Amino acid sequence: MSNGAPLKLCLGPRLKRAGCPLEAAGRADNRGPWPRFSSWLECACVVTFDLELGQALEVRRWRSEVMWALCVFPGCLGDTQFSFRFRQSVGRRASRHRDDLYNRDAPVTLQRETAHFFGYVYFRQVKDVSVKRGYFQKSLVLVSRLPYTHLFHSLLQLIAPEFFEKHEPCLEAVCNEIDQWPLPVPGQTLNLPVMGIILQVRIPSKSDKPGGSPIRQTAKENLLPAPTLLPTIHELDLFKCFQSILIHLQMLWELTLLGEPLVIMAPSPTVSSETVLALISSISPLKFCCDFRPYFTIHDSEFREYTTRTQAPPNVMLGVTNPFFIKTFQSWPHIVRLGEVKMAGDLPKQVKVKKLSKLKTLDTKPGKLATTAYPHQEAALCSQGIQRKRPSEVQSAILRRHLLELTQSFIIPLERYMASLMPLQRSVTPWKTPPQIRPFSQDEFLSTLDHTGPQLTSLLRGDWIGLYRKFFRSPNFDGWYRQRHREMMQKLESLHLEVICDADLLGWTKDKSEVEVVDLILKLREKLVTRRQQLQVRDGVLDKLDSFITSIISSLPNDLQSVLGTGTSA
Structure with a gap:
């Protein structure tokens, strides 16, 4: 690992090498001139190894924290790609309006991060006698939320192979092209031109059916050259990621579901990051609400926080490659050591999991959900597919469908119970505040499992109640419940607005005092202005309420009209 890495950030079209690029980029997020670029990427970074300068930033101001404590030199010969994730600095604020618009319609697993960045790295290391150290080492990094x-x-x-040949002009041209891309709108299929190629992608929407078919190429436009279809923007090759740990996949799914502290020790940053990200996706459509680091190094700012022995390990999944961590994490309860995959006939040799027979996974007895019974079924299922020499994409589809069915069997009873906490629609009236959602009772939910439990949709038998009890104590349950509660509150607000819109508001105001009428106007304005972007209501509802507010203000005395104004919504 190198400690010295002069850094260049390319943040948008027509950027200079020194001084002002960060200042221009700071303006881009808020007022232009590159809003489309910043809707996809925070920055594009070039990191090179310099024996004399050490870690140095060639640009300054508020984006400089993007590259602190990064180590993007894995030391692998040739070309290497991997991902990492890191916290944004304290005090940094994202563009909330843009994030809310996107996150409102995106699946929870693909929403824009508000407190973390993702880094996507293409690293090249080749022998070069003209360099003092004897090797050319450079990384191209895309940073995004x-x-x-x-x-x-x-x-x-x-981009990267062309960039290593043509250097900065190539990267500048690519940034210009990205700034011409359409915004990432959930549910839309987009054509993204870059370097003479058109990438066609579809941005998933929360209304998509989980496990739906990949997109097909659209033929609406006569584009030259013909678009190159990317069937997914986020999914990994699960078979490639899991082929060495298939026999332990059920146990790892449960550890991920519960947000247990987990370390993945891998032979390379590629294997490390892909395995962590694949495990995170294994509980989809549930969102993994704990911290996770696909590639974690001793240079990360959280190194001391995550390696202290004075407290219990945090709820975090770490992917590491440095042998130093073998000793550092020896007290952690769950460690998976991955080696290079070697084939034994038609099947890959399985890797070792730390103290498998004594692994403190869920502290359950033999025969329960987390132990020996189900992994054999898992291995049989996956081994059958491998022996038939199916293509990797087919194997991945089998694994993804299996994990989706497993997660849905677990989450559907929770969804049904949560829906039962919603007030009846007939209890929503225009003259009262919306009724409250009933509180979540763990005991009441568990009492429903005999009639709605996972055993109705899953062949798996085990201690489901024990698993639910542990899930209730995990950050993943807290994140799921907060998200569902927020969606239900927004639904209630939307229903309330629609009921108000259907009511005879003008008739109601005839026998009311000016104070009561003004109070109604202010409350309606709050709903329209502060919640307009979050609420989804019938077409015409918001416009109708706008018209009502304008009409009722015009009927008030002139002094009140001047105070209230005539504008209603922002």
Whole structure:
């Protein structure tokens, strides 16, 4: 690992090498001139190894924290791609309006991060006698808040080889092209031109059916050259990621579901980051709400926080490659050591999991959900597919469908119970505040499992109640519950607005005092202005309420009209 890495950041079209690029980029996020670039990427970074300068930033101001404590030199010969994730600095604020618009319609697993960045790296190391150290070492890094792993790594495969030959002009041209891309709108299929190629992608929407078919190429436009279809922007090759740990996949799914502290020790940053990201996706459509680091090094700012022995390990999944961590994490309860995959006939040899027979996974007895019974079924299922020599994409589809069915069997009873906590629609009236959602009762939920439990949709038998109890104590349950509760509150607000819109508001105001009428106007304005972007209501509802507010203000005395104004919504 190198400690010295002079850094160049390319943040948008027509950027200079020193001084002002960060200042211009700071303006781009808020007022232009590159809003489309910043809707996809925070920055594009070039990191080179310099024996004399050490770690140095050639640009300054508020984006400089993007590259602190990064180590993007894995020391692998040839070309290497991997991902990492890191916290944004304290005090840094994202563009909330843009994030809210996107996150409102995106699946929870693909929403824009608000407190972390993703880094997508293309590293090249080759022998070069003209360099003092004897090797050419350089990384091209794309930093984004979007978890579009497949898209950005595909983009790097196009950009990086050309960049290493033509250097900065190439990167500047690419940034100009990205600034012409349409915004990433959930549910839309987009054509993204870059370096003479058009990438066609579809941005998933929360209304998509989980496990739906990949997109097909659209033929609406006569584009030259013909678009190159990317069937996914985020999914990984699960079979490639899991082929050495298939026999332990059920146990790892449970550890991920519960947000247990987990260390993945891998032979390379590629294997490390892909395995961590694949495990995170294994509980989809549930969002993994704990911290995770696909590639974690001793240079990360959280190194001391995550390696202290004075407290219990945090709820975090770490992917590491440095042998130093073998000793550092020896007290952690769950460690998976991955080796290079070697084939034994038609099947890959399985890797070792730390103290498998004594692994403190869920502290359950033999025969329960987390132990020996189900992994044999898992291995049989996956081994059957491998022996038939199916293509990797087919194997991945089998694994993804299996994990989706497993997660849905677990989450559907929770969803049904949560829906039962919603007030009846007939209880929503225009003259009262919306009724409250009933509180979540763990005991009441567990009492429903006999009639709605996972055993109705899953062949798996085990201690489901024990698993739910552990899930209730995990950050993943807290994140799921907060998200669902927020969506239900927004639904209630939307229903309330629609009921108000259908009511005879003008008739209601006839026998009311001016104070009551003004109070109604102010409350309606709050709903329209502060919640307009979050609420989804019938077409015409918001416009109708706008018209009502304008009409009722015009009927008030002139002094009140001047105070209230005539504008209603922003």
